[in-house]
Amino acid sequence: MKALYPGSFDPITNGHIDVIQRITKLYREVIIAVLDNSDKKPFIPKEDRINLIKESLKGMDNITVESFKGLTVEFAKAKGVDVIVRGLRAPSDFEYELEMSQINYFLSDGIDTVFLMTNPKYSFIRSTRVKEVAELGGDVKKLVPEPVFKYLCGKIGLTR
Ligand code: PNS
Numbered sequence: 635m636k637a638l639y640p641g642s643f644d645p646i647t648n649g650h651i652d653v654i655q656r657i658t659k660l661y662r663e664v665i666i667a668v669l670d671n672s673d674k675k676p677f678i679p680k681e682d683r684i685n686l687i688k689e690s691l692k693g694m695d696n697i698t699v700e701s702f703k704g705l706t707v708e709f710a711k712a713k714g715v716d717v718i719v720r721g722l723r724a725p726s727d728f729e730y731e732l733e734m735s736q737i738n739y740f741l742s743d744g745i746d747t748v749f750l751m752t753n754p755k756y757s758f759i760r761s762t763r764v765k766e767v768a769e770l771g772g773d774v775k776k777l778v779p780e781p782v783f784k785y786l787c788g789k790i791g792l793t794r
Contacts, residue, residue, distance in 0.1 A: 641666075645786070661717070665699075666698070667701070668702070678789075686782050690780075720749055768790050
């Protein structure tokens with residue numbers, strides 16, 4: 635079976651990496667779908683987000699990284715995926731994810747969303763928080779993969 639893992643990945647975090655590693659154990663093929671939200675001025679440009687994901691996942695098989703615009707389900711259908719996968723960090727994620735999985739199921743005429751519970755080690759990590767901490771000079775080394783940390787150092791001028 636083929637799985638789609640969509641997200642903004644602005645930037646990819648250690649929580650995402652953990653979920654991706656677990657998806658690869660469950661599904662034969664995994665497509666990481668990076669939302670092309672260029673019109674909304676992402677923190678990291680789409681091309682850089684894709685490259686950072688590829689560098690962070692070096693050596694992992696059966697994964698492709700692609701960007702998409704528009705509806706996730708349209709991309710999922712075009713790619714012939716069987717399921718969409720999302721991570722759930724906390725109960726507060728549930729309401730949004732429930733609604734999104736239901737609209738996606740409706741729109742796609744039956745593509746299910748499968749949820750993986752985030753490893754508690756990473757449940758407090760979200761990209762928005764990483765950006766905020768990094769911009770304010772905090773240490774994000776343990777929150778993101780090495781290539782992202784180096785990128786943030788270059789972008790923000792972090793010294794740690
Ligand atoms: O990493 P994120 O920001 O939580 O990912 C959210 C994402 C990209 C999965 C979601 O915003 C999305 O699917 N966007 C594409 C538009 C879409 O299909 N929206 C849901 C139905 S209206």
